[in-house]
Amino acid sequence: MNPVPSVIFSEQVTPGGQRIATALLNSERTLNALTLDMIRLLAERLTRWQHDPDIALIVLAGSGDKAFCAGGDIRALRRQLVEEPEPCPHPFATVYFTEEYALDYLIHACTKPVLVWGDGIVMGGGLGLLAGASHRVVTETTRMAMPEINIGLYPDVGGSWFLNRMPGRIGLFLGLTGAPLNAADCRYVDLADYAIAREHQLAIMAQLAATRWSEQPADNHVRLSELLAGFAARSVDIMPAGRLQAHFDRIQELTDAATLPALAARFATARDDVDVWLREAVRGFAAGCPATAALTWEIRHRARHLSLAEVFRMELVLSVRCCSMGNFTEGVRARMVDKDNAPRWQPATLEDIRPDWLEQHFTSPWAESPLAHLGESA
Numbered sequence: 001m002n003p004v005p006s007v008i009f010s011e012q013v014t015p016g017g018q019r020i021a022t023a024l025l026n027s028e029r030t031l032n033a034l035t036l037d038m039i040r041l042l043a044e045r046l047t048r049w050q051h052d053p054d055i056a057l058i059v060l061a062g063s064g065d066k067a068f069c070a071g072g073d074i075r076a077l078r079r080q081l082v083e084e085p086e087p088c089p090h091p092f093a094t095v096y097f098t099e100e101y102a103l104d105y106l107i108h109a110c111t112k113p114v115l116v117w118g119d120g121i122v123m124g125g126g127l128g129l130l131a132g133a134s135h136r137v138v139t140e141t142t143r144m145a146m147p148e149i150n151i152g153l154y155p156d157v158g159g160s161w162f163l164n165r166m167p168g169r170i171g172l173f174l175g176l177t178g179a180p181l182n183a184a185d186c187r188y189v190d191l192a193d194y195a196i197a198r199e200h201q202l203a204i205m206a207q208l209a210a211t212r213w214s215e216q217p218a219d220n221h222v223r224l225s226e227l228l229a230g231f232a233a234r235s236v237d238i239m240p241a242g243r244l245q246a247h248f249d250r251i252q253e254l255t256d257a258a259t260l261p262a263l264a265a266r267f268a269t270a271r272d273d274v275d276v277w278l279r280e281a282v283r284g285f286a287a288g289c290p291a292t293a294a295l296t297w298e299i300r301h302r303a304r305h306l307s308l309a310e311v312f313r314m315e316l317v318l319s320v321r322c323c324s325m326g327n328f329t330e331g332v333r334a335r336m337v338d339k340d341n342a343p344r345w346q347p348a349t350l351e352d353i354r355p356d357w358l359e360q361h362f363t364s365p366w367a368e369s370p371l372a373h374l375g376e377s378a
Contacts, residue, residue, distance in 0.1 A: 018056035031070035056213035069126025088324035108132030128157025147178035149288030152327030179281035184242030309375030
């Protein structure tokens with residue numbers, strides 16, 4: 001009996017002879033969590049499609065109706081770290097994050113249209129796949145977040161790039177709280193291009209197959225944009241109201257602080273806010289990993305003027321360091337393995353974090369980054 005493929009690839013010929021390429025994440029049971037095998041399959045096929053002149057556009061989607069992708073396979077990563085401990089940089093962590101970030105960068109750099117169907121849960125590594133696509137679709141069911149503060153990591157997969165480019169200090173707020181976003185929120189912070197009712201997915205795929213595509217990527221970008229805009233116009237009434245734009249002034253007020261402890265004090269004033277979404281967001285910060293909060297605060301300043309390739313190189317260092325410091329394995333244990341929701345963070349409070357300890361996270365263990373090639377011409 002053949003094993004079920006973790007990613008299903010298909011190609012469909014269109015009237016002009018050009019082909020539509022589709023990659024379907026196929027692990028519904030795990031909410032399509034990204035394994036190393038899936039990352040490698042996607043990277044190989046997307047590279048091939050990018051260089052195939054007969055491929056007009058690429059579609060990424062997830063199997064099932066619950067999630068596009070709920071993130072990386074962090075249970076497997078933790079298992080490797082616990083069962084096969086190694087000094088930093090841990091070999092498996094190095095390989096996993098290097099290849100994941102290279103895949104994310106590949107999507108950012110792709111010259112062909114890449115349509116990501118961001119239905120249901122889109123978190124962590126799933127957001128890494130979506131953020132760099134040219135045509136990002138969300139639906140009325142989309143629940144997007146960077147919830148790494150809950151597990152002792154930090155907003156990676158390019159989060160240092162896209163969180164810094166959101167209006168005001170919304171990116172900082174989202175990184176510190178892991179607050180969930182709906183379709184309207186995603187559009188507001190430029191993490192989505194179209195909000196389309198999920199019921200239109202099959203009709204969209206049918207129209208893609210019936211369209212006469214060009215040999216020129218620029219033409220295909222325009223045609224795909226026009227097609228999706230039509231479906232978005234028919235979906236306006238079904239979309240939920242956004243929270244971020246409505247709470248913009250309040251978020252600016254809460255994050256208007258010169259230091260992280262001062263910001264924490266401001267957040268504490270909103271723990272009993274009448275708005276449930278805002279209240280849960282600041283409570284998420286209070287229950288989260290202090291080291292993650294400190295890293296998120298520091299990254300906001302360090303990444304401000306970095307290129308995308310430089311961001312991924314910085315994040316690779318941070319990720320392998322986090323894997324060796326203990327908070328990540330402890331966070332995954334508490335939230336996802338034992339599920340006691342009682343992580344023992346080290347350091348336990350923001351006040352206990354020393355500058356030299358924090359600086360270790362940014363110190364590369366390599367003479368040359370495994371991602372040194374990012375940004376070079378193909």
